[in-house]
Amino acid sequence: MIALRRQLPLLITMVTGLVMAGQYYVPHPASEQLLTTVTKWLQIIGGFALVLGITSLFHVHAAKIRRKEAGWGYSLMLYAGMLGTIVVGLWNGGKESIDGAMTSFGWVYSYTLVPLQGTMFAILAFFIASAAYRSFRARSREAAVLLIAAVIVMMGRVPLGEYLLPISGDLSSWILNVLNASVRRAILIGVSLGAVALSFKIIFGVERSYLGGGKE
Amino acid sequence: MTFAERMLRIDRRIIFLVIGLCTLFPLLFPVGLPIRISSEVRGVFDYIDNLPEGSVFLLSLDFDPASKPELYPQAIAILRHAFNKNVRVIAMTLWVSGTGLADSIVSQTAKEAGKENGKDYVFLGWSPGGSAVILNMGQDLYTAFPADYGGKATKGLPVLAGVQNLRDVTYAVSLGAGNPGVEAWYVFGKDKYKFELGGGCTGVMAPGLYPLLRSGQINGLIGGLRGAAEYETLIGQKGKAVAGMDAQSATHLAIIVLVAICNVFYFTMRRQQRRQERMGS
Amino acid sequence: MPSLLRIVPLIAVLLALMPQILWAQTSLAPPQQLHVFDTPSDGGGSLTATWASSASDRAAGTYQVLFHEGAPPPDQTGWKVLAEFPANSHFVREAKAAWWTSPGPPGDHVYFIKNGKGIELKPGHAYAVTVAAVNGQERSIAQPVVASPEPNWMNWNQLNNLVLALLFGAVVFYAINLAKRKEIFLRRIPGLDAVDEAIGRATELGKPVLYMTGAHDMNDPATIAAAIILGRVAKKAASYETELLVPHREPITMAVCQEITKQAYLEAGKPDLFKDDANFFITSDQFSYTAAVDGIMLRRKPAANFFMGSYFAESLLLTETGASTGAIQIAGTDSDHQLPFFVTTCDYTLIGEELYAASAYLSKEPIQVGTLRGQDLGKAFILGVIGIGTLLATIMVVTGATWPQLLLDLFKDLK
Structure with missing residues (x-):
């Protein structure tokens, strides 16, 4: 039983990990075919996993409705919204428009999803401003440097900024292209080494806590 | 609590109101400040401009309605x-x-x-698999997309004549709002199937894609609304992006002013605290 | 009759040499030492042609690469012109190849015939290729060569990549062994020191702890690292008897995290406190998920928010809402583009690889700590390579020497 729970997953991880790492160095079409097949498997597993996710979602909200917890009306809305969209989607074969004419599913898409998502994204601008007001303080010399760089980039990225301070355009390009790009590369090198080391640990079974924590 | 401290803890809804007004007024009363063209946007423009007639241009619109304000104008300008x-x-x-x-x-x-659909252009729609779709297209476009969005078989479409896979694409541009997006098109597309690649993204993502641009992995980058406005200016058809630049100018300036005010209050508060400490000791 | 039989081969030889004889009448010499062969290290859709450069190579003249499916065509009109370029271009030294996979001497000309753009090379099929030197109206064709493309099992261009990866792996395992024998110093990571404090505060206030694993699935090392840290956080939350909420964007991650949380409660000796729905799925859509989590933050007012893993534009929407509820916020991400938002709005931020270092820091196990030392050695190596590489490249540009290229090639990304 322990072998099934611990050893078998570790063995599968090791074999697939090594095969997929090796695949990168093999240009043969068979290798590319393997990559495509594995990705398709992942898609299929992902499809089944979605059932798991939706079950969890339904379960959590059904419990809320049953127990009449605070805000249970929202859970009811979730059920209505989800089932309603599924029905309308199936009715129109998942098409937002047919021969240029908008379907009812297209209506749901254009007049609920599009404005709702747009609204959420637009809130970013407000949050950026409030976060900047709260946090952009020249508490130290380093913070002051960051502050100045941020102001230059903000000026340089809009016509009004360039109009008021003509050099800000070139300066912001330099900051983005040289300072920003080099720092990001440095972070990326660290991240990549960390990711490779973690992958090695997982492939060779050194790191196993992702299987459910604990030691044997 | 001193005035400076009160101002530093100002209700954030006031800030939201300032930003809201700074966005609204320029949209109602546009000024139309001149827009300078950056080399990264020119990279994409020049490449498309120099494509011979009949070349195969692939545009992947890898974004959802959330990023519509920034990527929609980019897509419209590039397609035009x-x-x-x-x-x-x-x-x-x-x-x-x-x-x-x-x-x-x-x-x-x-x-x-x-x-004309099918003759001059085709919209393939979406295929499941995320980045794997790029790999599938690299092997065979018709397996990845057996039919276009309208359900018409892709094999035999005049617009796809001579196109078997991604190797037959002259230029590709991914307008990405996240993953899969520009990076995926480089790693799984250009790197493997050797076509020229350009990118477009939201303003927040642009700094993250500069390393790709600097290393030549993409030949140009359209960043956010600003990038879209530059492209609209280049093609001489000013649209939503150019109109939005005034609003963006005003909000950037508002944030700069807010940050400056916040620092003035911060230093005032610090000075007061130091004075109190000195008096206390 | 026998004499006639003797004459036939002679005539055949003469006919075969006819083009050479005819070409010999022009002043233009045909390209010499033409080699056409299967391009090594590829999937089988390419041929490589190399030929010696000539003293008369200049921009005014051109080379034409001619192609024919199967054997050479019976007459010159049968050739398909694949490419035409100035005679002083397409040298081996310009091709992006390392010295160990170079198709020929640096001074030779090279052309790669590839699949696509009107031609389709099938593995195992024979193709005739030749090169013509052209100068105005004059054209001189080299002896055609027949070759067939074959798929290869190893991309030798990436040999350096493989060797470096194996070397790095060996260094990591060496460092792990070293860490088992002697203690290795770990610098403080304030964000991880604050984990206990944050959970403690939630316990004092009687409020839940909110933990997020990011936008990606279990394919991403950042999500795996986030899941590993969740184990430690869940164990601490269990021992303090504090409620844990883990909303997910990805069902498989949810299933894995459920197991991890269950194990953590078991290890803490509080299996009865474990709730199956502590880990729950919301949606895989970015902003719908954000709206739902923001709602949880505003209604449940968690005292501690953890943002681990990969994030996109939702990061600020989540952290700014969290900040407005007064929660202690700890973020850890390898999404460098979102770091400014996390740094601005969170109390502590694990930057880049610190996220991967977290499990080592929290457990202090030699295996984990040794891995960190291995990473440090890898970084030191890369730093050294950058320094020496810059110096060598400068020497190469200033002096025109070619020897630094031999070393520089070792660290080039070749596909």
Whole structure:
């Protein structure tokens, strides 16, 4: 039983990990075919996993409705919204428009999803401003440097900024292209080494806590 | 609590109101400040501009409605340019929630340019698999997309004549709002199947893609609304992005002023605290 | 009759040499030492042609690469012109190849015939290729060569990549062994020191702890690292008897995290406190998920928010809402583009690889700590390579020497 729970997953991880790492160095079409097949498997597993996710979602909200917890009306809305969209989607074969004419599913898409998502994204601008007001303080010399760089980039990225301070355009390009790009590369090198080391640990079974924590 | 401290803890809804007004007024009363063209946007423009007639241009609209304000104007401007140059346009998306939006963008611009579906352009729609779709297209475009968004078989479409896989694409541009997006098109597309690649993204993502640009992995980058405005200026058809630049100018300036005010209050508060400490000791 | 039989081969030889004889009448010499062969290290859709450069190579003249499916065509009109370029271009030294996979001497000309753009090379099929030197109206064709493309099992261009990866792996395992024998110093990571404090505060206030694993699935090392840290956080939350909420964007990650949380409660000796729905799925859509989590933050007012893993534009929407509820916020991400937002709005931020270092820091196990030392050695190596590489490249540009290229190639990304 322990072998099934611990050893078998570790063995599968090791074999697939090594095969997929090796695949990168093999240009043969068979290798590319393997990559495509594995990705398709992942898609299929992902499809089944979605059932798991939706079950969890339904379960959590059904419990809320049953127990009449605070805000249970929202859970009811979730059920209505989800089932309603599924029905309308199936009715129109998942098409937002047919021969240029908008379907009812297209209506749901254009007049609920599009404005709702747009609204959420637009809130970013407000949050950026409030976060900047709260946090952009020249508490130290380093913070002051960051502050100045941020102001230059903000000026340089809009016509009004360039109009008021003509050099800000070139300066912001330099900051983005040289300072920003080099720092990001440095972070990326660290991240990549960390990711490779973690992958090695997982492939060779050194790191196993992702299987459910604990030691044997 | 001193005045400075009170101002530093100002209700954030006041800040929201300032930003809201700074966005609204320029949209109602546009000024139309001149827009300087950056080399990264020119990179994409020049490449499309120099494509011979009939070349295969692939546009992947990898975004959902959330990023519409920034990427929609980019897509419209690029498509107008491509249709104007009479290149064959293959449009698609890797984001399922962006399919409807992508379809409306492509059909709207094609109609405007008088282009025929299947002959001058095709919208392939969405196929499951995220980045794996790029790999599938690299092997065989017709396996990845057996039918276009309208359900017509892709094999035999005049616009795809001579196109078997991604190797037959002359230029590809991914307008990405996340993953899969520009990076995925480089790693799984250009790197493997050797076509030229350009990118477009939201303003927040642009700094993150500069390393790709600097290393030549992409030949140009359209960043956010600003990038879209530059592209609109380059093709001489000013649209939503140029109109939005005044609003963006005003909000950037408002944030700069807010940050300056916050620092003034911060230093005032610090000075007061130091004075109190000195008096206390 | 026998004499006639003797004449036939002679005539055949003469006919075969006819083009050479005819070409010999022009002043233009045909390209010499033409080699056409399967391009090594590829999937089988390419041929490589190399030929010696000539003293008369200049921009005014051109080379034409001619192609024919199967054997050479019976007459010159049968050739398909694949490419035409100035005679002083397409040298081996310009091709992006390392010295160990170079198709020929640096001074030779090279052309790669690839699949696509009107031609389709099938593995195992024979193709005739030749090169013509052209100068105005004059054209001189080299002896055609027949070759067939074959798929290869190893991309030798990436040999350096493989060797470096194996070397790095060996260094990591060496460092792990070293860490088992002697203690290795770990610098403080304030964000991880604050984990206990944050959970403690939630316990004092009687409020839940909110933990997020990011936008990606279990394919991403950042999500795996986030899941590993969740184990430690869940164990601490269990021992303090504090409620844990883990909303997910990805069902498989949810299933894995459920197991991890269950194990953590078991290890803490509080299996009865474990709730199956502590880990729950919301949606895989970015902003719908954000709206739902923001709602949880505003209604449940968690005292501690953890943002681990990969994030996109939702990061600020989540952290700014969290900040407005007064929660202690700890973020850890390898999404460098979102770091400014996390740094601005969170109390502590694990930057880049600190996220991967977290499990080592929290457990202090030699295996984990040794891995960190291995990473440090890898970084030191890369730093050294950058320094020496810059110096060598400068020497190469200033002096025109070619020897630094031999070393520089070792660290080039070749596909």
